[in-house]
Amino acid sequence: xxxxxxxxxxxxxTRLQQYMLLPAISASWNQRKSxxxxxxxxxxxxxxxxxxxxxxxxxxxxxxxxxxxxxxPWVIAKEATYAQEIARILQEMGADRSAVACIFEHYPEAxxxxxxxxxxxxxxxxxxxxxxxQLVELIKRFPESFFAxxxxxxxxxxxxxxxxxxxxxxxxxRLLTGASNIFYTPVEKNKHLIExxxxxxxxxxxxxxxxxxxxxxxxxxxxxxxxxxxxxxQENLRFLQNNFTDSEVxxxxxxxxxxIFQLNxxxxxxxxxxxxxxxxxxxxxxxxxIIKCPALLYYSVPVLEERLEGLLKAxxxxxxxxxxxxxxxxxxEIVQYRIKKLAASGYNINSGTLDCLNGTKKDxxxxxxxxxxxxxxxxxxxxxxxxxxD
Numbered sequence: 001x002x003x004x005x006x007x008x009x010x011x012x013x014t015r016l017q018q019y020m021l022l023p024a025i026s027a028s029w030n031q032r033k034s035x036x037x038x039x040x041x042x043x044x045x046x047x048x049x050x051x052x053x054x055x056x057x058x059x060x061x062x063x064x065x066x067x068x069x070x071x072x073p074w075v076i077a078k079e080a081t082y083a084q085e086i087a088r089i090l091q092e093m094g095a096d097r098s099a100v101a102c103i104f105e106h107y108p109e110a111x112x113x114x115x116x117x118x119x120x121x122x123x124x125x126x127x128x129x130x131x132x133x134q135l136v137e138l139i140k141r142f143p144e145s146f147f148a149x150x151x152x153x154x155x156x157x158x159x160x161x162x163x164x165x166x167x168x169x170x171x172x173x174r175l176l177t178g179a180s181n182i183f184y185t186p187v188e189k190n191k192h193l194i195e196x197x198x199x200x201x202x203x204x205x206x207x208x209x210x211x212x213x214x215x216x217x218x219x220x221x222x223x224x225x226x227x228x229x230x231x232x233x234q235e236n237l238r239f240l241q242n243n244f245t246d247s248e249v250x251x252x253x254x255x256x257x258x259x260i261f262q263l264n265x266x267x268x269x270x271x272x273x274x275x276x277x278x279x280x281x282x283x284x285x286x287x288x289x290i291i292k293c294p295a296l297l298y299y300s301v302p303v304l305e306e307r308l309e310g311l312l313k314a315x316x317x318x319x320x321x322x323x324x325x326x327x328x329x330x331x332x333e334i335v336q337y338r339i340k341k342l343a344a345s346g347y348n349i350n351s352g353t354l355d356c357l358n359g360t361k362k363d364x365x366x367x368x369x370x371x372x373x374x375x376x377x378x379x380x381x382x383x384x385x386x387x388x389x390d
Contacts, residue, residue: 049073049077050073050076050077051076051077051078051079051081053081054076054078054081054083054111055076057081057083057084058076058083058104058111060084061083061084061087061097061100061101061104062097062098062101063083063100063101063104063105064101064105067105068104068105068108071108072108072109075108075109075111075112076108078112080112081111081112082111082112082113082114082115083104083111085115086110086111086113086115086118087100087104089115089118089119089122090103090136090139093122093132093135093136094132094133094136095136095139095140099136099140102140103139103140103143106143107143107144107147109144109147110143110147113147113149114149117149117152118147118149120149120152121146121147121149121152122135124152124155124156124159125138125146125173125176127159127169128159128163128169128170128172128173128176129169129173130170134173138173138176138177141177142177142180144180145176145177145180146177148180148184151183151184154183154184154185154186154187155176155183155184157186157187158182158183158185158187158190159172159176159183160187161187161190161191161194162175162219165194165212165215165216165219166212166216167216167219167220171220175220175223178223179223179224181224181227182223182224182226182227185226185227189226190226192230193225193226193228193229193230193233194215194226196230196233196234197215197218197225197233198211198215200233200234200237201214201215201250201253203246204246204247204249204250204253205246205247205250206250214254217254218253218254218257218258219258221257221258222257222258222259224262225258225261225262228261228262232261232264233261235264235265236260236261236263236264236265236268237249238265239265239268239269240252240260240268243272243287244287244290244291248287248291251291252290252291252294252297255294256294256297256298259298260294260297260298263297263298267300268297270300270301271296271297271298271299271300271301271304272286272290272296272297274301274304274305275289275290275296275304278304278308278318279318279321279322281322289322289325292325292326293325293326293328293329295325295326295328295329296325296328299328304328306332307328307330307331307332307335308321308328309332310332310335310336311327311328311332311335314335314336314339314349315349315350316349316350316354317350320353320354321354323353323354324353324354324355324357324358326358327354327357327358329358330357330358335357338357338364338368339357341368342356342357342368342371345368345371345372345375346375347371356368356371
């Protein structure tokens with residue numbers, strides 16, 4: 001009996017714990033049941049509007065369906081889709097499973113393209129790409145540009161136009177992704193704008209021999225010039241010719257890489273007036289400053305004010321900036337970084353020239369290297385005895 005009492009007490013205590021836990025277990029079970037019901041209800045609602053074949057195909061390709069549901073659910077609701085077919089074409093070009101999934105997740109509209117259209121698009125892009133491997137990389141990075149098959153005919157005609165002009169295929173392939181809009185424009189419009197540029201180049205004193213190189217450089221540096229109108233180009237040129245000589249205008253067009261055509265006379269006039277007041281200069285001096293630094297013509301007044309303020313805070317005078325205005329082409333962050341780096345090498349920017357700040361990153365690093373080498377080079381004393389070991 002003595003041995004049975006503890007066992008009895010233990011059974012009673014266990015049963016009591018079970019009764020105490022029942023409400024909590026029941027509440028938890030009811031909550032899970034409720035959640036499962038709403039999840040099922042939500043999935044059922046979505047499923048009614050989805051193309052089940054499309055969902056199954058994307059699942060088979062390891063595509064994140066939930067991502068598409070969040071961002072572009074209408075795509076998987078379309079009746080006609082070609083997920084498996086487009087995936088097969090991409091795989092034939094060398095895209096692996098993860099690449100295909102990545103492309104579909106970032107641009108689900110790809111599965112709406114007809115396979116025959118994609119084959120034509122593939123062949124067209126391969127005409128300017130080195131190989132299929134490069135093409136797959138471009139598609140991964142810029143799927144929206146590649147799958148714009150509705151512009152196929154315009155793309156084809158414009159690629160032929162640029163090839164006839166002499167643009168290299170490497171540049172054309174870069175433009176297809178970085179400036180795809182210019183390929184969607186009817187080729188006749190692009191031809192007309194190019195002819196406008198060519199005629200103005202010759203009218204400003206450019207030679208027939210240099211025209212091709214000038215045009216190709218202009219298009220490769222700023223292809224968006226083709227999105228303008230001939231009227232806008234002529235208006236800007238008239239403004240420039242009222243303030244500069246033909247040769248100066250030609251120089252500005254080359255230095256500004258065609259960005260001048262994205263401005264308008266009013267904005268250019270405002271920027272010129274700001275520079276004239278800031279530097280307290282004559283019209284002749286203003287022209288010389290702009291030729292040295294076309295940014296004075298291109299950048300808006302708020303941008304110029306911000307960059308000037310940054311230079312002045314660094315202890316640089318207006319006089320120094322006037323002597324080397326190209327420093328205004330650099331952002332304040334770049335200027336501050338370069339000033340600190342030069343100061344670490346013992347170069348005092350406040351008493352020296354600002355030319356050492358200018359140029360590309362490569363130009364600056366070369367200048368900095370020379371300053372550093374000069375600082376570390378020991379001074380040579382011609383009368384000091386030489387220590388020569390026997």
